[in-house]
Amino acid sequence: MADVKVNASAHLPVGDPEPIFPGVSSAHRRVTRISMKPSLLCIAFAVPWFTLAQTGAALAQEAAPPPPPAAAPAAVQVAPAPATASPSRPSIVLTTAPVAPAVARKYHFHEGFYLRTSLGFGDYRASFTDNASYHVTSNGVIPGSSYTEHGGSMSLDLLIGGSPSPGVSIGGALLLEPLFGADYDRGGSGTHGGFATLVGPFIDAFPDTTKGWHLGGLLGLAGQSFQSLNNDGATRRAGGIGGAAWFGYDFWVAGEWAIGPQIRVMGMRTTDTHSNEDISAWARSFTLGISAVFN
Numbered sequence: 001m002a003d004v005k006v007n008a009s010a011h012l013p014v015g016d017p018e019p020i021f022p023g024v025s026s027a028h029r030r031v032t033r034i035s036m037k038p039s040l041l042c043i044a045f046a047v048p049w050f051t052l053a054q055t056g057a058a059l060a061q062e063a064a065p066p067p068p069p070a071a072a073p074a075a076v077q078v079a080p081a082p083a084t085a086s087p088s089r090p091s092i093v094l095t096t097a098p099v100a101p102a103v104a105r106k107y108h109f110h111e112g113f114y115l116r117t118s119l120g121f122g123d124y125r126a127s128f129t130d131n132a133s134y135h136v137t138s139n140g141v142i143p144g145s146s147y148t149e150h151g152g153s154m155s156l157d158l159l160i161g162g163s164p165s166p167g168v169s170i171g172g173a174l175l176l177e178p179l180f181g182a183d184y185d186r187g188g189s190g191t192h193g194g195f196a197t198l199v200g201p202f203i204d205a206f207p208d209t210t211k212g213w214h215l216g217g218l219l220g221l222a223g224q225s226f227q228s229l230n231n232d233g234a235t236r237r238a239g240g241i242g243g244a245a246w247f248g249y250d251f252w253v254a255g256e257w258a259i260g261p262q263i264r265v266m267g268m269r270t271t272d273t274h275s276n277e278d279i280s281a282w283a284r285s286f287t288l289g290i291s292a293v294f295n
Helices: 024-061
Strands: 112-130 135-136 140-142 147-163 168-185 191-207 213-228 233-250 258-272 277-294
Touching: 112 191, 112 213, 112 258, 147 191, 147 213, 147 258, 147 277, 168 213, 191 233, 191 258, 213 258, 213 277, 233 277
Parallel strands: none
Antiparallel strands: 112 147, 112 277, 135 140, 147 168, 168 191, 191 213, 213 233, 233 258, 258 277
């Protein structure tokens, strides 16, 4: 067999092999080979680690105990209704709350302090009798004689007091009655003024403590002035006792004030004694006026 000698110094032609994929250059093939080497290394290392992680997770699940079951809700116990001997029947309660004490009325109510003033005009009459058994003159003894007085008058009243009970007032009163040109009649002689006075305790009552009707009276000391026709027309003053009564209606004009018409009558019995004179007099008056009261 013939020996075949190889010349080491002979150089084989170096060059890129024939392309596996026609149309792909040799440079592109070198880049592809270089880039694929790291990817294969990553996959070679990742697969064992992934397998190890899966194995550890499975072991952990098998080792962990299962969670305890949730506690069941507590049972609600309903207390049984108390047993009754017999079924109750429906009833109606007729009892009522106690009545509260009544509130005392203070507005338009006659009680407490009392003040009344009145003004009126009327008729005044009086009669005088000289009770002396004689009257000495140069011609002898002349029996005493009588005469009368008649004229207009004005009434001025002031009453002050209080109410011991609702609707009833008591106190003191002053009644004045000036005279206007009174005429004296004993044969048509003389005119004279004068006055009449009455002072004393009074009572004034309201039948309805919230209304205006009222009636009252007074009894006390009386006095009057007059002209003595038996003594040359000299002015005399007589004293005695007297009384008065009135009736009217008061209309409320404020919380405690009321005003209204009033009728008043007054009478008195007086005497006056001087030397050779003993005069007794009766007097009466009737007036219509207006009255204001605080009560």
